Amino acid sequence: MATRGRVTMADVADHVGVSKATVSLVFRQAPGVGDDTRAAVMAAADELGYRVNRTAALMTARRTHLIGAVAQIRNSFHAELVEQLVRAADAAGYEIVLGAVTPTHGENRVVDTLLDFRCEAMLLIGTELPDAQIGELATRVPTVAVGRRVGGPDVDAVRTDDAQGIAQVVDHLYRLGHRRIVHVSGGSGAIAADRRAGFLRALRSYDLAHSGSVIESDGFTEAAGMTAGHSLLAGDLPTAVVCANDLLAVGALDVLRSAGVAVPEQVSITGYDDSPLARLGNVALTTVSQRPAEQADRAIAAVIERLDRDRTERSTATLTPELVVRATTGPAQDSTLS
Amino acid sequence: MATRGRVTMADVADHVGVSKATVSLVFRQAPGVGDDTRAAVMAAADELGYRVNRTAALMTARRTHLIGAVAQIRNSFHAELVEQLVRAADAAGYEIVLGAVTPTHGENRVVDTLLDFRCEAMLLIGTELPDAQIGELATRVPTVAVGRRVGGPDVDAVRTDDAQGIAQVVDHLYRLGHRRIVHVSGGSGAIAADRRAGFLRALRSYDLAHSGSVIESDGFTEAAGMTAGHSLLAGDLPTAVVCANDLLAVGALDVLRSAGVAVPEQVSITGYDDSPLARLGNVALTTVSQRPAEQADRAIAAVIERLDRDRTERSTATLTPELVVRATTGPAQDSTLS
DNA sequence: CGAGCGCGCTAGACCGGTTTAGTAGACCGG
DNA sequence: CCGGTCTACTAAACCGGTCTAGCGCGCTCG
Numbered sequence: 055m056a057t058r059g060r061v062t063m064a065d066v067a068d069h070v071g072v073s074k075a076t077v078s079l080v081f082r083q084a085p086g087v088g089d090d091t092r093a094a095v096m097a098a099a100d101e102l103g104y105r106v107n108r109t110a111a112l113m114t115a116r117r118t119h120l121i122g123a124v125a126q127i128r129n130s131f132h133a134e135l136v137e138q139l140v141r142a143a144d145a146a147g148y149e150i151v152l153g154a155v156t157p158t159h160g161e162n163r164v165v166d167t168l169l170d171f172r173c174e175a176m177l178l179i180g181t182e183l184p185d186a187q188i189g190e191l192a193t194r195v196p197t198v199a200v201g202r203r204v205g206g207p208d209v210d211a212v213r214t215d216d217a218q219g220i221a222q223v224v225d226h227l228y229r230l231g232h233r234r235i236v237h238v239s240g241g242s243g244a245i246a247a248d249r250r251a252g253f254l255r256a257l258r259s260y261d262l263a264h265s266g267s268v269i270e271s272d273g274f275t276e277a278a279g280m281t282a283g284h285s286l287l288a289g290d291l292p293t294a295v296v297c298a299n300d301l302l303a304v305g306a307l308d309v310l311r312s313a314g315v316a317v318p319e320q321v322s323i324t325g326y327d328d329s330p331l332a333r334l335g336n337v338a339l340t341t342v343s344q345r346p347a348e349q350a351d352r353a354i355a356a357v358i359e360r361l362d363r364d365r366t367e368r369s370t371a372t373l374t375p376e377l378v379v380r381a382t383t384g385p386a387q388d389s390t391l392s
Numbered sequence: 393m394a395t396r397g398r399v400t401m402a403d404v405a406d407h408v409g410v411s412k413a414t415v416s417l418v419f420r421q422a423p424g425v426g427d428d429t430r431a432a433v434m435a436a437a438d439e440l441g442y443r444v445n446r447t448a449a450l451m452t453a454r455r456t457h458l459i460g461a462v463a464q465i466r467n468s469f470h471a472e473l474v475e476q477l478v479r480a481a482d483a484a485g486y487e488i489v490l491g492a493v494t495p496t497h498g499e500n501r502v503v504d505t506l507l508d509f510r511c512e513a514m515l516l517i518g519t520e521l522p523d524a525q526i527g528e529l530a531t532r533v534p535t536v537a538v539g540r541r542v543g544g545p546d547v548d549a550v551r552t553d554d555a556q557g558i559a560q561v562v563d564h565l566y567r568l569g570h571r572r573i574v575h576v577s578g579g580s581g582a583i584a585a586d587r588r589a590g591f592l593r594a595l596r597s598y599d600l601a602h603s604g605s606v607i608e609s610d611g612f613t614e615a616a617g618m619t620a621g622h623s624l625l626a627g628d629l630p631t632a633v634v635c636a637n638d639l640l641a642v643g644a645l646d647v648l649r650s651a652g653v654a655v656p657e658q659v660s661i662t663g664y665d666d667s668p669l670a671r672l673g674n675v676a677l678t679t680v681s682q683r684p685a686e687q688a689d690r691a692i693a694a695v696i697e698r699l700d701r702d703r704t705e706r707s708t709a710t711l712t713p714e715l716v717v718r719a720t721t722g723p724a725q726d727s728t729l730s
Numbered sequence: 731c732g733a734g735c736g737c738g739c740t741a742g743a744c745c746g747g748t749t750t751a752g753t754a755g756a757c758c759g760g
Numbered sequence: 761c762c763g764g765t766c767t768a769c770t771a772a773a774c775c776g777g778t779c780t781a782g783c784g785c786g787c788t789c790g
């Protein structure tokens with residue numbers, strides 16, 4: 055049944071009649087072993103069912119080739135990004151160790167666990183940790199914040215330009231004739247702040263600051279979006295609602311439609327992330343793509359430059375997000391043009 | 393910057409003037425250390441910034457208290473289950489190591505990686521691996537298949553009764569007057585097979601076998617659901633469509649609605665999993681809950697019985713799934729009652 | 731008052747690899 | 761025939777913990 059006495063390197067060595075060191079060399083494809091010996095070792099390993107013990111190997115090896123990724127797997131955009139990271143890391147000869155942030159397991163806890171696994175670098179996806187903590191982490195291990203602006207001299211950042219993304223949305227709506235535009239914000243985190251600021255700036259650039267407003271919500275969730283939807287209904291309906299992410303948009307969309315508001319005829323709604331959710335036919339949300347594949351490539355590249363090429367200066371990559379127009383936006387209805 | 397010379401247990405021991413062993417005892421909260429010594433060690437560790445090296449600890453310790461979980465994080469039902477597993481494992485003093493199955497990282501690869509991390513048990517969520525492979529894995533390490541029926545004497549299984557869940561759906565539809573019911577299957581895996589069989593059996597029990605049929609699809613994805621939707625449109629529309637999971641249902645729903653088919657007025661549609669997706673207001677899918685919290689509790693319990701209580705006989709738990717009626721099912725439209 | 735016990739602590743082996751320093755033998759030019 | 765270099769391989773130290781056996785000491789109890 056269960057192989058209690060695991061097969062070890064010494065077993066293989068004995069079986070072939072060579073030393074542990076030789077077996078080690080063979081398994082790391084290191085040079086300096088004759089072809090026949092190599093073959094004999096492989097054969098014996100095969101026969102005995104030997105597998106290198108990763109844990110033991112990690113102990114002495116200076117390198118682990120492990121990269122930690124912290125993500126909220128419930129968020130489908132995060133899930134997609136993780137898939138891309140796995141792909142990109144794989145291509146570079148690294149492995150992603152995934153830490154799932156859940157209601158019961160906060161980011162700090164997850165980071166600690168990943169450090170315990172001796173990850174050589176850390177990718178923080180959509181993190182809401184304070185800058186100071188990220189900075190401190192970065193002194194221990196190369197750290198890349200994905201999807202968010204971050205301070206600190208040692209922290210790399212890969213993100214799309216949220217302000218620009220929101221500006222694209224506002225521009226799109228403006229061209230459709232919208233003038234009274236409301237932003238549903240995503241709470242108090244750094245990402246929400248960037249998007250809110252981008253929204254306000256875009257409004258000003260169109261001289262719409264007087265006719266726009268912001269609804270604060272308490273997070274990037276569908277529930278928060280529903281609450282925001284109710285606030286919208288309670289007041290004077292705008293012609294367009296710019297939500298800070300897709301989940302918020304879906305929540306708001308739901309409440310408005312249930313209340314008999316036609317979308318996009320009466321009110322246009324937009325999201326952010328282009329998550330798989332937004333792509334669903336029944337949702338078909340106009341949104342902004344954060345280019346997960348490119349972000350993943352950049353993030354892995356940043357890690358590798360530090361790990362394998364001794365880069366020490368900070369690196370930041372800001373990609374241009376991409377507006378994805380779907381079915382929740384349309385021409386403003388007899389807008390009260392100024 | 394980076395602390396090259398990591399602080400080790402010996403450093404802490406020297407600093408306090410005790411032995412390595414004592415420091416080890418303190419950090420494992422083991423008994424046999426005086427309160428003052430304990431405090432002194434903690435203080436020194438704190439001062440030096442010491443953290444136990446998990447990798448080293450894993451090497452000798454017979455126990456790792458790690459449980460591997462293999463999941464497709466893109467599937468929001470899986471993501472939810474993982475969250476529950478993390479919670480349940482935490483409560484039992486274990487930690488979940490999450491392996492993400494992605495298009496580029498198959499289940500086998502993920503399992504190998506998790507074994508390398510010396511997980512003491514393995515949870516396979518919605519696995520599509522062949523029974524033989526699962527059985528072989530189970531001889532190495534306690535294994536629980538979550539959400540699927542599985543053979544093999546050593547493999548524990550926690551699942552909901554898919555046949556019964558589908559039967560509940562069919563019953564619900566029957567009471568609404570539906571007679572011509574089509575099943576959209578989820579491919580060739582074990583889970584899809586169970587649901588298909590359950591559907592056919594339910595039809596027979598209502599003597600509807602002649603008026604029902606099955607559309608085969610190539611997986612549990614939205615894309616497959618869309619393909620199925622097109623097949624439906626190409627033929628004689630049934631009054632109800634029972635999909636093998638929520639993603640399929642959402643895909644089919646999308647295609648049908650785009651084609652002008654009213655749901656649920658003209659055709660009722662159901663899913664399976666009660667994933668967060670199904671709960672979205674705009675989707676509001678009638679579906680079947682697989683009780684993720686309970687399944688997680690049982691799965692962890694099964695693991696713990698093997699690990700901590702030496703159970704060796706196989707254990708299977710089959711929970712009763714729960715029909716969740718939402719907005720995609722309604723009375724059959726002037727059904728062609730026999 | 732001495733044997734017996736439990737507590738607090740320690741020395742040193744050990745886990746399963748990697749790595750370093752070094753050896754034995756083949757080969758080669760002079 | 762000798763010194764030198766290269767190749768194939770090995771012994772032993774080492775990584776940073778855990779664990780076992782055991783030791784000294786103060787207490788209790790007959």
